[in-house]
Structures are given as C-alpha cells and as structure tokens.
Amino acid sequence: xxxxxxxxxxxxxxxxxxxxxxxxxxxxxxxxxxxxxxxxxxxxxxxxxxxxxxxxxxxxxxxxxxxxxxxxx
Numbered sequence: 223x224x225x226x227x228x229x230x231x232x233x234x235x236x237x238x239x240x241x242x243x244x245x246x247x248x249x250x251x252x253x254x255x256x257x258x259x260x261x262x263x264x265x266x267x268x269x270x271x272x273x274x275x276x277x278x279x280x281x282x283x284x285x286x287x288x289x290x291x292x293x294x295x
Contacts, residue, residue, distance in 0.1 A: 249280060252284075259285075
C-alpha cells in the first residue's frame with residue numbers, strides 16, 4: 223500500500239490550474255504614495271514609512287509595484 227501525500231491528492235482533485243490568486247488589498251494607497259513621492263522626492267524609505275505609518279518593506283514593495291526606482295544622481 224502506497225501512501226500519497228496530501229499535496230499530491232489536492233493536485234489530482236484540482237482539474238483546472240490556478241492562473242490567478244486572490245490578493246489582499248494594499249495597505250498603502252497608490253494615490254497617497256504618489257503624492258508623497260511628488261512632495262518629498264529626496265526622502266528615504268524609512269522617512270516615508272514614518273509619515274505613512276507602515277513598514278520600510280511595505281514602502282519598498284509599494285514603490286516597486288508602482289514602477290518607481292530608487293534615486294539616481
């Protein structure tokens with residue numbers, strides 16, 4: 223008797239592949255972040271995180287999501 227892992231059993235039950243996933247709503251609004259970047263273009267991410275009351279990693283991911291790269295001279 224062969225024991226099958228639960229993951230494999232779930233894969234066999236799911237006929238259609240999952241193409242999208244449900245995402246949680248973003249904590250940092252795109253509009254608020256874009257306005258903050260326009261008002262304070264030279265600020266560091268930790269300064270933005272203090273103003274917007276979120277983590278530095280959250281600011282990083284939100285900027286990446288919006289396609290805003292780090293400052294360039």
